[in-house]
Amino acid sequence: MGDTELELSPARLEELQKSPSTSSTSTTSSLSLPSSPSSGPRPLTSSSPSTSEGLPTSSPPLDVISEGVGELSLVIDTEVAKKACQKVLQKVKFLKADGELSSANSEPVLVNGTAHPSEEEAEPVKNVRRRQKNNSSKQSWLLRLFESKLFDISMAISYLYNSKEPGVQAYIGNRLFSFRNEDVDFYLPQLLNMYIHMDEDVGDAIKPYVVHRCRQSINFSLQCAWLLGAYSSDMHISTQRHSRGTKLRKLILSDELKPSSQRIRREMPQPPPSCPPTLHHSQGMSEHSLSPSKRTHQRSKSDATVSISLSSNLKRTASNPKVETSQDEDLSSSSDSLELEAGTPVRLTPQREFIKSLMGIGKRLATLPTKEQKTQRLISELSLLNHKLPARVWLPTAGFDHHVVRVPHTQAVVLNSKDKAPYLIYVEVLECENFETSSVPVRIPETRIRSTRSVENLPDCGITPDQRASSFSTVPNYDNDDEAWSVDDIGELQVELPEIHTNSCDNISQFSVDSITSQESKEPIFIAAGDIRRRLSEQLAHTPTTFKRDPEDPSAVALKEPWQEKVRRIREGTPYGHLPNWRLLSVIVKCGDDLRQELLAYQVLKQLQIIWEQERVPLWIKPYKILVISSDSGMIEPVVNAVSIHQVKKQSQLSLLDYFRQEHGNYNTEEFLTAQRNFVQSCAGYCLICYLLQVKDRHNGNILLDSEGHIIHIDFGFILSSSPRNLGFETSAFKLTSEFVDVMGGLDGDMFNYYRMLMLQGLIAARKHMEKVIQIVEIMHQGSQLPCFHGSSTIRNLKERFHMNLTEEQLQVLVEQMVDGSMRSITTKLYDGFQYLTNGIM
């Protein structure tokens, strides 16, 4: 029976899925249809229905599905497993529906897979096949749901988490392959947390997918390794060592999860254009052959010296540049397994070393007493780091593939923090096709930007002495050939001295005495002193308001500078700036801070953002990306063009409203109104976030204001069940100061009403999709010691804050109450006062 069902062409399948009515009639067929595990465009559609009869001979495109995981055998396994799972599902769900669900019935349903993927999946197949026979295929709503188009990753995660049924879990584990990578990536923390902390069935269901993705991507591998480390850290130390999470982490870091066959992998993603890689390859080679051999030699030398300061790990790779290059440039041609063996250690190491050195800097900075010293040390440390760049390293927070080429070290700033030393760095990157395969950019010396006196124009050291002598004999004096050397901008200033002198002789002014009233050939130019003075004040006024440099708050100036301005400025000052694929990124490096809560908050914010967008509620929030590296370190994507309200108030000495007027113009100007609207929309958004997530520690240092008037809350260190020192401050639902209300135009203004309306709409929308939000938090609750999960009622309380039981009218009343309550809240004011007294935050 199963065989006949299989004969259904995928086209038919899609057809069926499109029309639920049909599917309901032809239940039998839709039931056992394998949901193809292919990701992306399905090559299956091309396969003819007849071919898929025998499983082993399944259509070639299935290889694509398996991508690097393995050869045919594995493909079959997944296919069979999937099919089988469905059968199991049917049965289980059927039973469930009958209310007879008992643990007994799932008797040997799943066999615990071993680490080896092929075995792991082979065994269930047998079981399932056995099962197949005694299974009556009946309609399962669940399966229909799973196969419907509505079934998305969020649901998959939810079922994976909630279902106690191994069959379902296994099915979803396989089904993961069919989602887009980016979609699954969003839930990676959840997946891995489940892998670590939940029973083995779930783990086994997830593992093949993770392994598969790890083989595909270095970035994914590292993300997994970091998250696994971070989320395993809450386990008891003895269990942790032998836990699944730790094992998988070790497996990943050992770099055994390399693409099993590079050749196949190479060809898979881009089957037709098999020439581009080779073409590219040849380009790379020609570049190399073009550049003087001396340069390449030096590069490798510098690599070697640099590696001394790095750990021995990187040293090994760097001191073996041949390996690097073979991996860099010969990827397309390297089918030779030996070479792969040699190439593997470099796969993850450069990036790990890069991250490690950034963290090392943070640790060392923390030991320095003053901000000023920290900043200076940071700059000098980064300048050392620059020697090791460009390299095959990247910022995981960026949204595109790139290689880091330079850290403009002088731009880095230490952020305000009492005892830790988080710092913000800007990073110059070159965008590329794929950071794993594209070749690493060639280093351009710092001075090259001046391009003058360019080294290439001068005879190279390679030339024999007499050649050089002859070529230089034309220019006997080095000072005289300054013109050739300096095409500097400053060159414009240089004029032959005699000219200056004649000029100044010409300028005999009217004021000058009668003694010399000769040859007045040129009309003297007069300027009014008043104009100079006026220009001076105008120019100062016209430059966008900058903050004054404060050694105690070095980040204020850096953050205030408009991003575009900064990009332009840095681009001008870098030797890589002329490259069209040059980009500037920034990142905050946090060392000694646990970013897992931040990551959780990011996910919730992102989810809410999607929900609000979907429901067309114009709430504005800005989730910023978080990279958890371990339980006490990580990186944060900075919010650009934003400074904290504390900095605003301290620097400008104005009230928020006055600052708005200073920055955006007077009340009725377009700019002001736009900024005000932005403010209201973001304020409403964040008020809801603060309420739902119980975000605490809301002093003005943790609330940013961007150049368009949006506020952005940062630092989600105290959410859900945790609050700072539990002093009992901040009892209100969220922070809404009278200053905020002033910016919105006062309590009676339209904008304030708009604000309340947005709150209501936002809450209603969020309520509608509550499950999606809860799920994120709930899964992370599993096995977590994070303070935000302190106590037993975290999730229940969170659910309660969505007020599912209230009518919309009641909800409206609730919002009104919360707004009023927050407005009047004395604790907010008290907390601000407290912060001012203890931390000097205004």
Place this chain on the structure above:
Amino acid sequence: MAQTEKKAGLLRRTSSSKKPLKEKVVLMYDEIFAKEDPTKNNPRFWDELFLMKVNLEYLEGKLESLDGDEVMKIKDNINSLFHHCVQALGEEHQIKVVNALQTLCALFRGVHQKNKSATGFDIINMLMGFDKAELRMKELMESLDSLLCGDGSESLKSLCLKLLLCLVTVTDNISQNTILEYVMINSIFEAILQILSDVSSRAQHGYDAVVLLALLVNYRKYESVNPYIVKLSIVDDEPTLDGMGMVIHHALTEYNRQYKDKEEENQGGFFSTLTSMVGSMFIADADEKLSVQTNEAILLALYEAVHLNRNFITVLAQSHPEIDMATTPATPVPASPTTPLSTTPPSLDMMNNPELPLDPNLQTSNLLITFLKYSSIVMQDTKDEHRLNSARLCLIILTCIAEDQYADAFLHDDNMNFRVNLHRMPMRHRKKAADKNIPSRPLVCAVLDLMVEFIITHMMKEFPMDLYVRCIQIIHKLICYQKKCRVRMHYTWRELWSALINLLKFLLSNETILLAKHNIFQLALQVVNLFNMFITYGDTFLPTPSSYDELYYEIIRMHQVFDNLYCMVLRVSTNAGQWKEPASKVTHALVNVRAIINHFNPKIESYAAVNHISQLSEDQVLEVVRSNYDTLTLKLQDGLDQFERYSEQPREAGFFKELVRSISLNVRKNVSLSTMSQDVLLKEFSSIS
């Protein structure tokens, strides 16, 4: 030692020793200086020679004592000695290599000491023979190159460098050292670079390598093509350049540290101040104690690097942890301050460590900061020739830096703030500023501070005119950059203005004395044009509108000086004479300053009259200034923001020739091969042999 004796004993059996009182090696030298071929009696003569400890004094003395004719008679033997020395360099037996190196050194020295009058060609002929010279030198340089680049002993490398230093400095005027022609052809530049790029070899030999390079670059700099100049100018390997910077940085830091120690020593407690006060009653120059001998060689190296190699500019800003503060307690302070040119620079251990050490008290520093501090020390006292030269060279280096776009960019970088503790001359009328209070500012502020400091401390009878001119040029170049790039430094410009006005005042009051020696009008013109820059282009680089007001205030307040200057230049320019032309330029340049004075003074007076105030406060004057800008017309002067680019030739050629000569003398005096004691070498090589 035991080993030498053993060896000597072994040898004694083979050779017949007639005079037991004489060292064996001396006897062998005597054989060389006999006219006969030494191998006649002993075919293994050369082998044996290099197994014996070299007696440098004897060999040099012997060579010296010969007159021209005698030399020609034993020329073959000397040629042969040289030849065998070179051959011995390739020996596996390291003792032989050591002895050969030292013998070569003695040969070069001895021959030159003797033949002061002889031409370079005679010397070459005497040492190597004309026909063989090229080949011998090629062999020598190749051997040295491979010794320097090889993995051999560090002591050997050090000895090689000393031999080279010795060779380079045998003549007072490096350009007359004809043997160096072969060093030009057979370049050891790459070997020097390799030493500098490697962390450990840099620590041990970096100093010698840098000095050697600086000297080689100056060989016939202006007359011929010097491949070392060419090569140095195109080096772009960052580790190497960094290494060079580190060596210079370290040497300068060491000097700063020594100076500071001495200074503290001098200020140590009441009693010592009392004694020094008493002492100073008798000894004319009490400051003498404070002057640590300057290190011109390293400064020259810095100059050549900055001047020739653009890539080196980045090295200036390369941050290093401040070494002096950190290591003072850690490393034992040398009991007697080492003379800077003793070729074993102390404690280079910091440079061994590529990781920045972790010390919270550590101030980050860079070569430029260290150089500025060094300059501030050197410039304090320009009385003796060496210090004057050092100060001049410092200013020349600063000129080069101020001209460089990249250097300007980081000098003005708002994100690179440093505290630079410049040394200020203790003066009666001002207190020593507490070091800690210096704010952290962009580096250009430190440069300007240094210039201001120089201006106000050198108005003396022995007026260092050319230093002043350079100083004003540096300020001018910096301001030109600021104007062009619209950089607004929050600098206390007022200090600069009042320093400049005081300088004018000094020029005026010492007109007659100064005019006898210098063209003071050139300097005055520069100063007045600086004011013109501020007056006409102030809008492009002044930090605030009120700073522009302050400029006017300062000019008005000191109007007497400008009035007097105007009278003086007018007087001179109306008289015929050599100063007519330059003085009239100053009168033209004064146009705007005079316009300002003539415009505002009446206004201020009337303001005072109207308000019945005899003495206006600063705020009141500023008020008057502010309200009367609009009726003042200024004249735009051409070429204010243009400057002549620094060029070494022809203007500075003489200075550098003299400088290199004095450095050569100094290096020659201090290159001591004996620092490498035979004991050490033997210990090192005993296992090998």
